[in-house]
Structures are given as structure tokens and as C-alpha cells.
Amino acid sequence: MSIQYHIDESFIQDLNKAIKKVKIKSCVMIKDGSMIYEYHKNRKVRDNLQKVNSCTKSIVSALIGIAIQEGYISSLDETLEHYFPKIINKQTDKRKKEITIEHLLTMTAGFDWPEFGEWDSFAPMVYSNDIVKFVIDRPLIDEPGIKMNYNSGCSHLLTAILQIATGLKVSIFAEKYLFDPLEMKYHWFEDNKGINHGADGLRLTPYDMAKFGQLYLQKGMWNAKQLIPEQWIKRSTEPKYLTYDFIGHYSYHWWVKNIESDNSHLSADNRFFFALGHGGQYICIIPHANAVVVFTSDMYNDSLKPLEYIEKFIIKSFSYC
Template identity: 30%
Template sequence: MFRPSLVVLFVAFTGTFAGSADLPRSTPEVQGVSSAAVREFVEALDKINTMHSFMVVRHGHVIAEGWWKPEAADKRHVLNSVSKSFNSTAVGLAVADGKLSLDDPVLKFFPADAPANPSDNLKAMTVRDLLTMSCGHDTEAKTVGGPSVKQFLAHPVAHKPGTHFQYNSLGSYVLSAIVTKVTGKTSLEYLKPRLFEPLGIKDPEWASSPEGNSIGGSGLKVHTEDIAKLGQLYLQKGKWNGKQLIPEAWVGQATSKQVPNDQESHAKIGVDWQQGYGFQFWRCTHNAFRGDGAGGQFCVVLPEQDVVVAMTAGGANMQAELNAIWDKLLPACRAEALPADAAGQDKVKQAVAKLEVRPAAKKTN
């Protein structure tokens, strides 16, 4: 699964979280990154309020990791919309199994939930449109009593599907409902033997709807390392331990720009929210891609640098989190191993040992 190299254990946090399928650990220098750059990255993150955790993987090896107390390696974290990238993977597997097609109309799966007189735009909406957040809505439908397919289908479809990007978590829920329709299993159940178990993701939790489907667009709880594993799997084009878990073609489609998302409203979030959208994955600057979730959850993949970064938080400045990667880690990646730096590694450990969650900054009038 990973490129052979000298593996040196680098524990950058107090306490350990042992697992049967943990990613291998290494020093930053062995993997071509200076400990000084890693320390600067940690310090940059620590200036952001409400950070909870981070993990940096280079060449398939964890070179740094940390948790802001009282968060810890053995605690699951709700992913918010990073859940969408896992849910998208379930859709990709169902497509590979021949259970559905990207061009299937959404109404095909829910005839009993359709409005009495569906609009032409609703009739034209496909699975692909759900994946790319281009269903045709002007706004996201509000849910009452939990997400439901009927509420989604009743929402006016103002634009021709495929022509207008509108972030839509309820659409992600409908994708989860489709997975259940065509496989007879929830996204959580469907992914357990196909994704979670091969990656060593133990006891994932996924909130479900009153209709019995995994929420899909949010609600998944796993460990920080599990987020990194998903990123590593996609970095490796769907292959894990020599086995193709998800089709390479799906990885390419899911993580490439399928639709533009450069609306003015996204400029208020940050430049990395205007680089295009794939199949429940965002494109980033620096030719990277990511899953992201409200409050500061991230699974960032930098293919050119062979790097994966997982982060969790409780309301952080999300563009600042990404900027810490672009400013501190990305320039530090070298093609060759660096000389050992025990003193530098010790400074990283010291920096990580001091991490404690800081509350969100108070708003002032």
C-alpha cells in the first residue's frame, strides 16, 4: 500500500491510540519534511480558536499528529459535511456494482414521494446532479422533523439541473436514500465491509433519519486517523493493501472539477470555496481536493506532494486552517529525505503537548 522507507516511530501527542490497521508512523525528515516546518504548522493552527485535532500523512506515513485537550486520539469526532465524501463513496460503489447509473433520474427511485405534478426540471434531475450540488434549486430546502425525500422533491427547482451550483445537504441525504433503495442497506451498512473494515475504521457511527436512512450529508462520527485513511485511499486512487476498494475512474471523477462554484457568496468564505466541485468533494487551490465540514473538519489531499491532512475543530476559521497547510507544509515538502533532526522533533512534541482547546472568540458590536 505504501512506498517502502525507513519507518521511525514519531509520537507527537501524549498518550497513544493503538489499532490493528493504524497508518505507519515516521519522522518528518525521513519523509522529506522538516520538523521546523511541522512545528510552524502546529503553531499556526494553535492560533485558530476551537481547533481539536490534526494529522499529517506524507508518503503514506503519519509524520505528525496532535489533539487539543480534552480532545484525544481515541475519541470519535462528528464530521459534519466530510460525511458527504464517505457517502459519495457509497454511491460510487453502488454504481460499480451496477445498482444505479449517474444518469438515472432521481424520481425513478421515489415515485411515491414525488409531487402530483412534478416540474420538467424535477423530472430532469439525475443522480449526477445530486452529487455535484447542481440540482437546480435557488435555496436549500428546510427540513421539518428530520430530513425526508418528500421534502426535497417538493422544493421548487428553479434552474435546469446541472446549470446552477447550490450547496444542498438535503440532496446528499437523498443520495443516501438512493443507496438504501438500490442495495437494501443504509450507507453505513453498505460501507462497513466495502470501506470501513478494509481501512480498519472501527465502530463508525452514523446518525439516521426517521425514514431509516443514514443522514448522508452529515452525522458520521469516526476518529481523526479514519479521516486521514479516507484521504490516503483517494490519494492512492482507490487502492489499499494492493486491493482496488473503489474504482480508479470513480476517484478521478469524484475529485475533479465537475461544476463551477465561483459565486460571489463563496468569496466571503475563502478562495478555496471557489475552485470547483466534484462528487461531494471540493477542489482547492494548489491542485488539491478535500472533503470539508462546518466548524473546521477537513480531509485535504495534495496529490503532487503526496500529502494528506486531516483536521477537526469546533467552529474554527476554515480558510485559516487551509492557509496553514498552504503556507507552512506545502513549501516544506521535498522529494528526498532530510538529515535527522532529533532536536527539531522534540520541539514539535513540546508544541503538541501544550495544545488545549480555546473557545471561539467573542463577537463584539
């Protein structure tokens, strides 16, 4: 017997008051497949493409799962050497040959990458003429596969791998297998080598962000078609590394958090997962309540404020019947 929930409107009213006081642009909430709440700063925000920043990473994760399903990538154990042999063979640190697609997805490649440190959430790779080479040239400070360290360079390597593996720009591959079936509008920026930015290159509407979240809530099924393998969705949203406990566990380019405050013990019935973009962009899936929540924001001094609202207002609004 499934647990039934109703919406405690008092929490939603509190949410509505809170988001109008800060630089939140949109908030969309879907429950049981129906829109139950939406706020937009204006019509332009509602209807136009918005920066989703690092929410791009979670869509890249989905595309990796699709590429494996379609036979373009044989395994998550494929290495950087397989895709970038000329760059890898010039490296003095031979451990870089051991870095796999799975290490990139979990950001455990081991590179010296102070994105959440001295770089202050902005990786200088964007100024490079060759972002792939810039990333691989960074020194290793950890053995691959040991420690998660937030690294947008890993995400760009993944789009480069997808382009090599499929022979298509990642945007075109995404159109075929994801965006067109979902009827999503998008713009995806490229680097000067013609590789779509894997870290933060996408622009989407709030509604289309919600569609992508709903697809994950439905375990990859859309209009009776399995767009993303169900097993991939399960695997890619299992909690794996707890480096930043104030955010949650990291998985395959998804964050996973306990509904309760203690993140040390996560059960499948007591957690939610989310894509998180700098400035307060969120695609949040709350399986136990059959709900999806989306935020777009201009909160670059407090990217975690919408997560606070998700926990303080939205999750608490789903009460047992």
C-alpha cells in the same frame, strides 16, 4: 522520473504554533504512507469519534462509486423519478423528473436552497418528518445541471437512493465495502425514516479520517484490493463548478483547489482536493506530495481557517529536493 520532496521543518513549527492558538482539536499529517506530524488537544479527542459534519458527503460519494461498480446503480443518469416516483409524480414542476444522481453529486439539481445564504450553513430539513420529501418539494430556481449551489439536501437524497438501490442501510453497505476493509470505527446517525444522514451524519476518529484520505491517495487500493474504482476516484475529484472561488471548484462531493492562488486554470499536477465539514473538519489529499492532512476543529465561526493553514504552512512545507 518522479519529483522528490523534503519537509521544510520551519513551516511545520509555524503550523504547530498557529493551531495551538485556535480551536483546532486534531491535526494529522501522513506523507509517503507514514505519519510525520500529529497534534491532538487531548487523548479523548485523539481516540474518540468526532463529528466530521460535511466530510460525510465525500464518503457518500465513494459509496456511490462502489454501488455503480457492484451493479446496484446502473448509471449516474438515473433520475429521482426512478427512486421516488410517488413524490416526483405529485410535483407540479415536471423538470424535477430530469434531476439525476450526477446532478445530486455536483449539487446542480437547481433547487432553491440558501444554505450558504439566509440559512447560514444550517439546512432546516433536519426538522422535517420526511427529509426526502422536504428536499424534493423545494422549488426549482435553475434548470437541473446548469448551476452549482451548495445543497446538503442533495447528499441526503443520495443516501436514500443508496438504501433503495442496495436494499441495505447505507451504514451497513459502507461497513461491507469500505469501513470493515479499512478497519474504521464509526457512528452514523439516521433520520426518523431510518435513512443515514448523507449530509453530516458521520462520526469518525482523526486516524480513520486519515485512512480514508490515504485510500484516495492510493487511487482506491488498500492491502492489494481495489476498494473504490480508480476511474471513479479520478472522475469524482476532477474540478467541475467554480461557484465559491474562495473555497475552490466542486466535483462529486469533493472540493478541488489549485496549489497556486489562481483557480481559473487547474492542472492535474498543480491541485489538491479535500472533504470539508462545517466547523473546520478536513480530509485533504495532496497528490503531488503524496500526502494526506486531516483536521478536526470547533471553529464554527471560521470553517476555512484549517484550509488557510493547509495552504500557508503544510503545502509550503513540501519543498523540492
